[in-house]
Amino acid sequence: MNKKAFASIGFVLPSITIVGIFVYAFIGWTIAVSFTNWNTLMPNWSFAGLSNYASLFTNNLRFHMDLINNFTFLPFFVLGSMALGFFLASLLNTGVKFESFFRTVFLLPMAISLVVSGTIWVWLYDPTNGAIDVLLRAIKLPSVNWLGSMSFALPAIIIATIWQYTGFTTSIYLAGLRGIPQEIIEAAKLDGAHGFRLYWNIIIPMVQSSTVTAFVLMVQLSLQMFDIIWVMTSGGPAFATDMPAVYMFIAAFKQNFVAQGAAIAVVVFLLTLAVVIPYLFIAGKITEEES
Amino acid sequence: MKLSKVAVYVVLILATVFFLFPIYFLVVTSLKSLSEIYTTSSWSLPTHVDWSGFLIAWRGLKQGFVNSFEFTIPAVIFSVLLGSLGGFALTKLKFKGANMVFLFLLFGMFLPYQVVLIPLVKFMAVLHLYGNIWSLIVTHTAYGIPITTLIFRNFYSSVPTSLIEAGKVDGANVWQIYTKIMIPVSIPGIVVATIWQFTNIWNNFLFGLTLGSIPSIRPVTVMLNNLKGSMISQWNTLMAGALLTALPTIIVYLIMGKYFVKGLLGGAVKG
Numbered sequence: 001m002n003k004k005a006f007a008s009i010g011f012v013l014p015s016i017t018i019v020g021i022f023v024y025a026f027i028g029w030t031i032a033v034s035f036t037n038w039n040t041l042m043p044n045w046s047f048a049g050l051s052n053y054a055s056l057f058t059n060n061l062r063f064h065m066d067l068i069n070n071f072t073f074l075p076f077f078v079l080g081s082m083a084l085g086f087f088l089a090s091l092l093n094t095g096v097k098f099e100s101f102f103r104t105v106f107l108l109p110m111a112i113s114l115v116v117s118g119t120i121w122v123w124l125y126d127p128t129n130g131a132i133d134v135l136l137r138a139i140k141l142p143s144v145n146w147l148g149s150m151s152f153a154l155p156a157i158i159i160a161t162i163w164q165y166t167g168f169t170t171s172i173y174l175a176g177l178r179g180i181p182q183e184i185i186e187a188a189k190l191d192g193a194h195g196f197r198l199y200w201n202i203i204i205p206m207v208q209s210s211t212v213t214a215f216v217l218m219v220q221l222s223l224q225m226f227d228i229i230w231v232m233t234s235g236g237p238a239f240a241t242d243m244p245a246v247y248m249f250i251a252a253f254k255q256n257f258v259a260q261g262a263a264i265a266v267v268v269f270l271l272t273l274a275v276v277i278p279y280l281f282i283a284g285k286i287t288e289e290e291s
Numbered sequence: 292m293k294l295s296k297v298a299v300y301v302v303l304i305l306a307t308v309f310f311l312f313p314i315y316f317l318v319v320t321s322l323k324s325l326s327e328i329y330t331t332s333s334w335s336l337p338t339h340v341d342w343s344g345f346l347i348a349w350r351g352l353k354q355g356f357v358n359s360f361e362f363t364i365p366a367v368i369f370s371v372l373l374g375s376l377g378g379f380a381l382t383k384l385k386f387k388g389a390n391m392v393f394l395f396l397l398f399g400m401f402l403p404y405q406v407v408l409i410p411l412v413k414f415m416a417v418l419h420l421y422g423n424i425w426s427l428i429v430t431h432t433a434y435g436i437p438i439t440t441l442i443f444r445n446f447y448s449s450v451p452t453s454l455i456e457a458g459k460v461d462g463a464n465v466w467q468i469y470t471k472i473m474i475p476v477s478i479p480g481i482v483v484a485t486i487w488q489f490t491n492i493w494n495n496f497l498f499g500l501t502l503g504s505i506p507s508i509r510p511v512t513v514m515l516n517n518l519k520g521s522m523i524s525q526w527n528t529l530m531a532g533a534l535l536t537a538l539p540t541i542i543v544y545l546i547m548g549k550y551f552v553k554g555l556l557g558g559a560v561k562g
Binding site: 168 | 300303309310313314317320333334376377379380381386392394395396397398399401402403405409410411412413414430432434437440465466469496497500501512513516519524526529530533536537541544545548552555
């Protein structure tokens with residue numbers, strides 16, 4: 001290797017080393033542990049084959065609940081935050097006054113820790129004097145114990161999560177909408193495309209890359225959902241809001257089912273890869289075209 | 292004003308109400324006395340401002356505040372520095388395989404942290420860092436590298452290569468080009484990466500929960516969650532604690548919001 005190339009690599013070598021350990025080596029370690037019998041306090045590296053995975057998918061009812069919850073949460077959260085984000089971005093893009101005020105307000109939850117917003121939402125959902133309960137009683141509707149209810153707890157968390165992340169999708173779509181050349185919109189209008197048809201035929205296809213980005217990010221967030229659930233319900237009542245990421249933490253760090261926890265983590269990881277790998281492939285292509 | 296224009300504003304104001312009403316309850320509740328929480332509607336303003344919630348919350352969270360600053364500031368500095376070095380090499384030094392290296396680093400951005408948590412704890416234990424503030428500094432630095440590298444890579448792409456060429460003609464070596472030419476022009480990039488990293492690391496919960504084994508290193512977010520467990524239904528204290536925990540990042544956001552959005556999109560729109 002010549003001196004110049006060596007100097008160049010020197011600048012990224014610390015990052016490559018650190019990421020190599022903390023990302024790649026750690027993933028390898030977790031995968032390895034998931035094939036062992038280490039379901040005890042003391043390390044046990046004896047080979048267990050696929051048994052940790054097999055038990056998750058056959059007789060582990062909690063994990064089945066987790067997958068059902070996660071894949072119920074996912075479409076509502078992803079479509080909810082994307083649709084609301086696109087809608088708000090479209091409104092902001094009509095040349096409104098106070099645009100930066102609205103943008104600042106919509107994005108404010110993104111600057112707040114999920115622990116903070118989770119705590120606030122628990123108070124809002126409080127069944128005795130919470131904001132939502134007071135409102136329901138004022139309009140003569142029955143009280144609901146939102147977070148203590150098998151059927152309402154998950155929807156309640158979905159709403160809180162949409163509140164947290166919609167500013168993010170709004171920003172992504174606003175950047176996408178701003179990138180559409182004005183002449184294209186004008187030309188389409190001259191051709192008689194207005195309202196719904198303008199959006200369906202011209203605008204939505206032109207913000208496709210924003211849609212892909214928002215989709216990948218929101219799906220990935222859904223699959224890893226932990227903080228807000230831990231803070232709001234800890235997965236309860238009776239696992240009605242439990243998710244794989246929560247179970248993984250409990251199994252690995254509270255119950256010392258280390259190999260079991262590792263297997264859950266690997267499942268979450270593989271699910272994430274299924275959306276991220278195609279995305280990185282596309283992103284990599286764009287990168288090559290740019291350079 | 293046209294009717295459709297009015298409708299746009301009505302919807303935007305409704306959305307504003309949706310995004311701000313939790314903040315209203317956060318602030319109003321934090322200023323009430325405990326007895327008022329139970330006797331008046333949660334919607335009402337405090338009859339008189341009562342700071343007891345803040346006093347109790349601060350007593351419970353003070354150490355967490357100190358701890359969070361103690362690991363957030365070094366981790367921000369280290370991750371921004373590494374991101375800047377990497378971004379410079381990837382854009383301006385154009386070595387063979389630069390794109391592969393970039394994808395190698397970028398992949399970490401999408402990582403579900405669950406898949407690294409167990410080895411992370413074991414690794415820190417082996418290094419005798421478990422229970423030490425450095426475990427959090429190192430961890431936040433490591434997992435910050437993908438996003439800071441991406442931010443700086445995008446930023447340096449727009450710095451003209453002619454600047455580098457001019458430096459070379461003057462006989463500067465690579466390190467001098469980086470410190471004398473690149474660093475001075477990268478101030479906006481540094482601001483974006485710093486704000487993004489500060490917000491993310493301060494707000495983080497999972498690493499703090501996993502590594503914050505003892506109170507002297509436990510982050511404020513974890514302490515807030517513990518407060519929630521010990522102060523059940525004392526909503527004035529809990530809202531005061533939540534407000535205190537959120538304050539540093541809210542202040543940064545309100546002052547430097549423009550740069551926060553750039554960090555957000557720097558990591559999102561450009562792959």
